[in-house]
Amino acid sequence: MRLVLYTGKGGVGKTTTAAATAVCAAARGVPTLVVSADAAHSLGDVLAHPLAGEAERREPQPVADRLHALEVDARRAMERHWGRVRDYLISLFRYQGIEAVVAEELALLPGAEELATLLAVQELAESGRYELVVVDCAPTDSTLRLVTLPDVADGALRWLLRLQQALSAVVTPLARSLVPVPLPGPEVFRDADRLLYRRLRGLRALLSARETSVRLVVTPERMVIDEARRAHTDLSLFGVACDAVVMNRLLPEAACAEPFFRDWGVLQEERLREVEEAFAPLPVLRAPLQEDEVVGTERLARHGHELFGRREPGAVLGRAPRLRFTRAGTGYQLTLSLPGASAAELDVTKVEGELLLSTGRTRRAIVLPRRVAALDLAGAKLERGRLLVRFAGGAP
Amino acid sequence: MLLLTGKGGVGKTSMALATALGAARHGHRTLVLSTDAAHSLGDALGRPVGAAPVAVAPGLVAQEVGVLAELDRAWSEIQEWLRALLREETDELVAEELLVFPGMEELVSLRAVREVEATGAYDVCVVDCAPTGATLRMLRFPDALRVFMENFFDLERRGARLLRPLVDRLSAGRLIPREEFFEAFERLYREVEDVRQILMDGERTSARLVVNPARVVVEEARRSFAYLSLYGVATDAVVVNRELPDGARGGWFGRWAERERREQAEIAASFPIPILHAPLHPREVRGVEALDTLSRQVYGETDPARIFTRQRPVRLRKHAGATVLEVDLPGASKEEIELRVVGGELAIRVRDAERLVALPATLAGRQLAGSRFEDGVLRIRFRP
Numbered sequence: 001m002r003l004v005l006y007t008g009k010g011g012v013g014k015t016t017t018a019a020a021t022a023v024c025a026a027a028r029g030v031p032t033l034v035v036s037a038d039a040a041h042s043l044g045d046v047l048a049h050p051l052a053g054e055a056e057r058r059e060p061q062p063v064a065d066r067l068h069a070l071e072v073d074a075r076r077a078m079e080r081h082w083g084r085v086r087d088y089l090i091s092l093f094r095y096q097g098i099e100a101v102v103a104e105e106l107a108l109l110p111g112a113e114e115l116a117t118l119l120a121v122q123e124l125a126e127s128g129r130y131e132l133v134v135v136d137c138a139p140t141d142s143t144l145r146l147v148t149l150p151d152v153a154d155g156a157l158r159w160l161l162r163l164q165q166a167l168s169a170v171v172t173p174l175a176r177s178l179v180p181v182p183l184p185g186p187e188v189f190r191d192a193d194r195l196l197y198r199r200l201r202g203l204r205a206l207l208s209a210r211e212t213s214v215r216l217v218v219t220p221e222r223m224v225i226d227e228a229r230r231a232h233t234d235l236s237l238f239g240v241a242c243d244a245v246v247m248n249r250l251l252p253e254a255a256c257a258e259p260f261f262r263d264w265g266v267l268q269e270e271r272l273r274e275v276e277e278a279f280a281p282l283p284v285l286r287a288p289l290q291e292d293e294v295v296g297t298e299r300l301a302r303h304g305h306e307l308f309g310r311r312e313p314g315a316v317l318g319r320a321p322r323l324r325f326t327r328a329g330t331g332y333q334l335t336l337s338l339p340g341a342s343a344a345e346l347d348v349t350k351v352e353g354e355l356l357l358s359t360g361r362t363r364r365a366i367v368l369p370r371r372v373a374a375l376d377l378a379g380a381k382l383e384r385g386r387l388l389v390r391f392a393g394g395a396p
Numbered sequence: 397m398l399l400l401t402g403k404g405g406v407g408k409t410s411m412a413l414a415t416a417l418g419a420a421r422h423g424h425r426t427l428v429l430s431t432d433a434a435h436s437l438g439d440a441l442g443r444p445v446g447a448a449p450v451a452v453a454p455g456l457v458a459q460e461v462g463v464l465a466e467l468d469r470a471w472s473e474i475q476e477w478l479r480a481l482l483r484e485e486t487d488e489l490v491a492e493e494l495l496v497f498p499g500m501e502e503l504v505s506l507r508a509v510r511e512v513e514a515t516g517a518y519d520v521c522v523v524d525c526a527p528t529g530a531t532l533r534m535l536r537f538p539d540a541l542r543v544f545m546e547n548f549f550d551l552e553r554r555g556a557r558l559l560r561p562l563v564d565r566l567s568a569g570r571l572i573p574r575e576e577f578f579e580a581f582e583r584l585y586r587e588v589e590d591v592r593q594i595l596m597d598g599e600r601t602s603a604r605l606v607v608n609p610a611r612v613v614v615e616e617a618r619r620s621f622a623y624l625s626l627y628g629v630a631t632d633a634v635v636v637n638r639e640l641p642d643g644a645r646g647g648w649f650g651r652w653a654e655r656e657r658r659e660q661a662e663i664a665a666s667f668p669i670p671i672l673h674a675p676l677h678p679r680e681v682r683g684v685e686a687l688d689t690l691s692r693q694v695y696g697e698t699d700p701a702r703i704f705t706r707q708r709p710v711r712l713r714k715h716a717g718a719t720v721l722e723v724d725l726p727g728a729s730k731e732e733i734e735l736r737v738v739g740g741e742l743a744i745r746v747r748d749a750e751r752l753v754a755l756p757a758t759l760a761g762r763q764l765a766g767s768r769f770e771d772g773v774l775r776i777r778f779r780p
Contacts, residue, residue: 226439
């Protein structure tokens with residue numbers, strides 16, 4: 001089962017690309033599900049197939065041969081995935097005398113809906129009903145936050161657990177009933193573990209699994225490209241692999257010939273080269289701007305065929321070595337696998353917030369995480385196919 | 397206060413800057429504010445803009461209050477405590493800047509707005525808002541926070557006071573937040589409530605929806621229009637951005653131009669408010685000069701800061717002796733609307749957006765007598 005997540009800055013064409021990928025894969029014989037995890041769903045509009053009604057939201061809708069589509073209903077996802085946690089909290093709080101109705105409003109907590117949506121996607125992916133699941137994610141920063149949510153929630157739970165352990169050593173069960181606040185007993189944590197903790201860990205595992213890839217969609221615009229490069233670094237830090245980049249809305253030659261658009265054509269070439277260099281060794285797929293709006297399965301299929309050519313839309317299209325930063329003294333060390341590199345050809349320099357690597361033929365610019373960007377380059381060495389770069393000067 | 401919002405990628409930033417430059421040109425002391433984590437204002441202006449306000453043109457100051465900037469500021473008690481807890485377990489660098497807690501971005505945006513109001517240094521504030529989904533979350537945040545504050549906060553605080561001395565003895569003291577944490581939280585809550593009032597004041601605040609003449613964009617804008625209305629934010633105009641200019645409508649772009657004409661008609665039919673127009677430019681619109689040109693193209697000689705339409709999306713009316721709550725929900729359809737009474741509040745749901753409307757004292761505790769949705773207006777009657 002393959003899981004492909006499309007993300008990118010708002011407006012670059014993620015939904016169209018995700019839909020085209022799914023339509024194309026299904027047309028080539030792969031049972032596929034395309035699902036929208038973006039709260040501002042546009043999938044139904046792009047497929048020109050109604051997905052927003054009460055009935056349609058209940059489960060994936062058949063849209064074409066071997067193709068199903070769904071816009072995740074956050075509220076329904078909340079009920080399904082938080083429902084038990086919520087019911088649990090209601091029973092807990094009722095014991096302490098708080099209105100049941102209040103617990104219902106916990107659904108309004110920011111992050112809860114997004115997390116529930118992700119859990120819904122996980123459930124669909126692990127259902128075994130589809131060979132390929134393509135996800136139209138929310139814009140990059142939301143997606144990144146989503147990726148970190150399991151960690152954040154995990155941290156919160158660990159805190160509760162340690163608190164409980166600390167308390168149980170001090171407060172006897174008798175005393176607990178005298179304290180006018182909800183003091184969680186050990187059963188709360190066992191249940192939290194079962195209802196929540198384990199599921200969150202499962203989510204984390206799914207995102208960093210080998211069968212899962214993220215694809216960044218970009219357009220030939222400065223802001224878009226910059227954001228995508230940063231996202232690539234950040235995703236790597238979380239162990240989420242990117243397998244390809246899609247450059248969307250490229251003006252075809254005929255369009256660049258129009259006098260009004262000539263400058264745009266030149267700029268476009270420059271940006272393409274920049275992206276290819278920035279994301280090497282990942283492939284950069286090219287999606288041309290179409291004369292008609294890409295809406296409806298027929299146009300999406302054509303668009304998909306143009307985009308993928310002979311590649312399998314759902315295959316792992318590329319792999320980039322993961323970036324790992326570990327604490328080293330008062331600074332950090334970056335470990336990057338670079339098989340086949342030789343020390344004689346290797347050149348490593350740091351320019352502001354980027355690390356520039358060149359190994360003879362290839363050049364690569366890596367955007368550094370904020371904390372590391374502020375430090376100085378202290379040294380670099382190659383060891384058994386791995387590049388180790390040290391950054392120093394941080395506060396202890 | 398002008399909130400420029402719309403689907404991702406439509407050109408909100410350029411439009412926000414064009415609007416702000418125009419307002420400054422008309423003599424208003426103007427601030428253009430972006431809450432985006434990326435440096436969109438700086439990039440569009442072609443010069444760095446940071447967390448501190450900086451003059452970018454006569455009468456115009458720009459500020460980027462990204463989440464990261466806020467994380468280094470005044471209410472560090474809360475952040476530090478939360479971060480320390482999470483950092484403990486691991487040696488590996490987790491992209492800390494990404495450990496943005498749910499609600500953080502929404503909070504940052506709201507606080508930035510309030511601070512601007514509080515300084516009184518500006519006549520006009522133009523906000524380059526995050527794409528619709530995020531703007532909605534921001535509008536919902538006050539509700540969520542209020543629920544938490546009214547029902548859990550005091551309990552937590554009292555609990556903490558009780559538990560601290562016990563837990564301190566075990567050197568697990570850092571597990572319980574200090575009193576400063578609760579004070580900071582309370583301050584936060586009051587600020588957020590202040591902002592809600594500002595946003596819902598139709599005399600001071602309006603949203604301006606930016607669209608492109610493309611089907612998917614227009615569909616989303618229609619929904620946003622209804623959602624904004626649901627939250628009591630008045631939308632005063634729609635700006636259609638990136639229209640193909642006359643000279644570029646032929647050749648390869650022939651079919652494109654035809655489609656645009658159809659979308660324009662759709663836009664005119666869907667939004668019963670003034671519609672402004674902005675052309676596509678042959679290259680990225682960057683720098684004050686290009687943005688100024690854009691400003692004149694959209695607004696002409698009109699002051700961009702004036703309110704183009706007055707609209708009060710949520711109103712209380714007296715009708716035949718009964719009190720009726722009216723909510724404008726343009727473009728919504730009956731099937732998408734759901735009403736419930738929850739505690740002392742009314743929960744109105746339109747498609748994906750749900751809002752808790754606190755009923756005024758005069759209506760609190762009263763039961764729903766019925767509701768009707770007609771011509772884009774939802775009318776809710778209450779039993780006397």
